[in-house]
Amino acid sequence: MTDPHVDREVLDTLREVMEDGYTELLETFLADSQSRLHELQDSTSAKALSDVAHSFKGSASNMGAVRLAELCQDLESNAKDKSPEALAQLVADIHSEFAEVRPVYESEKHHTHIH
Amino acid sequence: MSVVTEVSPDQKKLTIAVKGRFDFGRHQEFRESYERLPHKPESIVVDLKEATYLDSSALGMLLLLRDHAGGDNSDIRVVNSSSDVKKILAISNFDKLFDIS
């Protein structure tokens, strides 16, 4: 069954490309993502939300977090049209999706051998 | 190709047709059209029906052809010249060297 949250093939490729740098990449991603979540919370304008979402979308897709990337795309495209309530909901969804995939990346830090 | 040649079956007549601008850019092609024939033709026809323009380098090329074909003993006709081309040939008096029509 393919994981809707994290594309395992992407992880395999990343592991192969990064070799010894895989752990560093994971840590960087996790740290980046944390700060992005904070920025989303603090953003007041639609434009600011949209820009953070765009950036987050980029690294999420690079790391294979497909659902997270979709949610960020949604926020990026529709930030100006949605109501404050809808936006808040979307931000919350992004938070929870990240919480969902975070363990996967954490555990990957310990699986640095090539399959 | 802007220079097209045709040799008669008995190899005695060579027809060289020049199309488009007959100028310095045609130099190589024109020379090759008569220099590398296995048999030297007895008569040569230069067909200018589709030639749009003629300048002094073309006149020079005709002189080279004439020299190659035997100079005063050559038999070269320049045919189907447009009125513009005829005018240029007339001013340079090339009808004294070539049969022009």
Added chain:
Amino acid sequence: MQAQEPLTILIAEDSAADRLLLSTIVRRQGHQVLTAANGAEAVETFKEQQPDLVLMDALMPVMDGFEAARQIKALAGEALVPIIFLTSLTESEALARCLEAGGDDFLAKPYNQVILAAKIKAMDRLRRLQATVLQQRDLIARHHDYLLNEQRVAKAVFDKVAHSGCLSAPNIRYLQSPYALFNGDLLLAAYTPAGDMHVMLGDFTGHGLPAAVGAMPLAEVFYGMTAKGYGLAETLREMNAKLKRILPVDMFCCATLLSLSFQSRSVEVWNGGMPDGYLHRMASGERVPLPARHLPLGILSAQAFDDRTDVYPMAVDDRVFLLSDGVIDTCDAHDQLFGVERLQQVFAANREPDRLFEDIEQALRDFRGQARDDVSMVEVSLLESAQAHGAAPVYSDSGQSCPLDWSASFEFRGATLRRFNPLPFLLQLLLEVHGLRAQSGALYSVLAELYSNALEHGVLGLDSSLKRDATGFARYYEMRAARLEALQDGFVRVHLQVQPQGEGGRLVIRVEDSGKGFDVARVMERPVDNVRLSGRGIGLVRQLGRNATWSDQGRSASVEFFWEIEA
């Protein structure tokens, strides 16, 4: 497939994880990696390190990718530094912004290694192509400079050869571009010893040095022979032979030559391959075309060469106008030629003859929208009195051993009279006598007059009264050519006698012919008539020489010259 050369690649990406990932991918592909976290850092790093290629994130803080790309492109100048935008932008407007900012390609996120490698390779090929183009352009520019310098040198040499002419004479007006020589155009003018003027407007095939190189030997022949008193026909034969000998088969020189005689009020014309010249008769306003009747110089062998000229009468202030084909061939934006008809219109509209050049130049400018650089025009007028000659020829001998007491007789018979002009030779002989050198012009004029009278009126039996009008003039010269061609018998004798006298000396010239003679007394009585085209010859002889007499019923003419040695 050729292996990809390692490049220095700048990665500008604000997301740390993406930057790390991309750097690793690119490094694994064998390249050296520089990184930047925003646009401003990217520009700085570019300035310092000069990477070969840039991977640029579009949206970055401080300075975005678009602005950074613009600045980097400006810094790169002529060289191509490919910029590949990293983007998950999907709207076409955003993509258009990338292109406008100078981006060369895109790479979408998530990054695909294979696609990235392919794009890097393609961009690198373009980069190297651009570098080659610039290198070759610079090479060409250097060569061009060498060529220009060579031309400068050639021009300097040629100017020394050409300056011996009389283009600055008061009766000549001309227009020639400074680089006319390298367009193949040649304009020469020189006085004959008799004070006539030879003018040549020539046009060599081709451009640049090959065209210029033929001009020098030609100019030497023209000036040398004209100064010695050779006529147009002989000068033409010599020029043709020279060019035929030295030029390749496909090169030749179109030319119009004129010999204007102020003395006999006529112009002799030879046109080989040039556009029509025009003889403008002021009295009637008529412009007589002078078309090309001959092949250009350098084509025919000496035997086949046709040196026949046409002679036209000229009144005072009449002009001959010659032009190179640069005028007729001027094109407008639609490739239409200016052509002869438009030139005729300019003639017709021209109100002030002295402004003809300006009118033509204006018409060309109006037609083409700008001036043309390779137009040559010359206008020669027949002015009233005898003009001062140019500098006298310089002699190289000291005069210690010049012949002062001698005589010589010559008889030129039948067929020789047809082709041989003895005048230059006779003049050279006489100029061995230093005391006569100051009068070389007068000597030549008198000799020429007596000889041509002896030949034309005596041996050929031509009646000079035929030359009373333009038609008769043409007929006269036709008959002259025909009779000369058919000549079998007859002679002209020239006797020269030089003797010392007092502090100087005396020359007696006697010319005899085998003709029927004429009524000397009757001709002497005629008043000298400046309007009539004939009959001035005898007056000239009496005016320039001393003790001019005719005997043997006009078949023998004698005239003397004296000189004193200056203390």
